[in-house]
Amino acid sequence: MNREEMSRLAHAEHPIKSPLDDESVRQLLARGAPRGDERLLDLGCGGGEWLLRALATHPRLFAEGVDTSEDALEQAHEAASRLGVQERLALHHQDAAQFRSAHSFDLVLSVGAAHAFGGLLPTLAAARTHLAPGGRVLIGEGFWEREPSQEAIEMLGDFTDLATTLDHVAADGWTPVHGHVSTRRELDDYEWSNWGSLASWALDHPDHPDSPQVLETAAVRRTEWLRVYRESWGFVSLVLRRTAG
Template sequence: MERDLISHLAHGDHPIAAPVSGSGLERLLTRAGLPPRARILDLGCGEGAWLTRALTLYPDATADGVDVSESGLAAAAEEAERRGVADRLRLHRTPAAGHTSAEPYDLVLCVGATHAYGGLAPTLAAVRGHLRPSSGLALVGEGFWERPPTPEQLALLGAEPDEYADLAGTVERMEAAGYAVIHGHTSTLAEWDEYEWSWTGTLSRWALTHPGPDGDAALAAARAHREMWLRGYRGVLGFVTLLLHQTPEPG
């Protein structure tokens, strides 16, 4: 099965697609305090949960969602119709790095999708290029080490020790890239568990009700992911979503 289809199926019961609760998501979006007729961009929008809730909270805002997943964008369009915000949402099937716009945005999101740019630093640089000068905000979700991983855990994750920093170091990396942190949400272990049990369980249930090669592949993916979570990063890898205000560029 294609990776994006596995992801789409696994997120069926948790479309936020990050270890963040619905209430945590809404607090972050509300804290942004966007101006009238705000323009919003989500780089790696997946199934559009963040965008559709933002458009519900800000009824005169418009938004663009960018992703490469056809199934994810189709789900985003359905959710936008269900919430009555489809007329204010534009969806683009293209790599995040390929998105351009003639107008800047008041809020740019990239939550759990920094891999689209090859890491946190290039993501922050790309986000800055989309922001409205002076007033634009970014909402960026990124992993961090809750505690130093063992060599065995790094091997299971396929990660390097410096791939993430600790929480303080993650904040420092964002501020070194030209942002001030103005609010944040640090995911709790309960949020992580809810997300991971949902991811692995929803995919397993689909697999067991769809016998055949696709079902076998989905079940194998669910079990491999659960192994990596329970024996690898549970309690080791954290997740923080930070609301950022750009700072003036030097000179």
């Protein structure tokens, strides 16, 4: 089973692909798009869950999403049709780092997708090119809550602590106007949901040729979380405005 299909199964019960509960997502969108008539862009939208929730809540809002996964975009299109918001959503099958639009956007999102740009600051640089004057960026990024092991760094990446992460954001010309640090419950719920969903699929499909691989992957990923990074890794979501320029 390929990585994309594995991810779809893992997120079956947690369509927001970050450690955030529904209320945190709602609050972040409310802070990012306070008027309700904004134009939104999600760079690395996957199945479009952030955009779909914003569109369903605000009938005057328009949104665009960019992703390299044709299957994920098709899922987003089908979900938008079910919700009746498809006329206010444009989807682009493209590398988010290469995307260009004739529009500028009041809110640019990129939550948990910084790897597609090469890190936090390159992601902000990409977002800046799409931002309307006075617009906001909603970005989600990992950080180290405690000193990580070398194994954790090799597994997840070379993050910094929370204070240093915010220092880098400020030095790059951004001011946080809202933020949310994922709680222990959100972090744990996300991991339990991912690996539990994978394991459940494998147990429900014992005759499927990929079932042993999926079950093993769930066990390995659960062990890595519990033994390697659970005590050290955190996740912060920030709503940012340009400090100047």
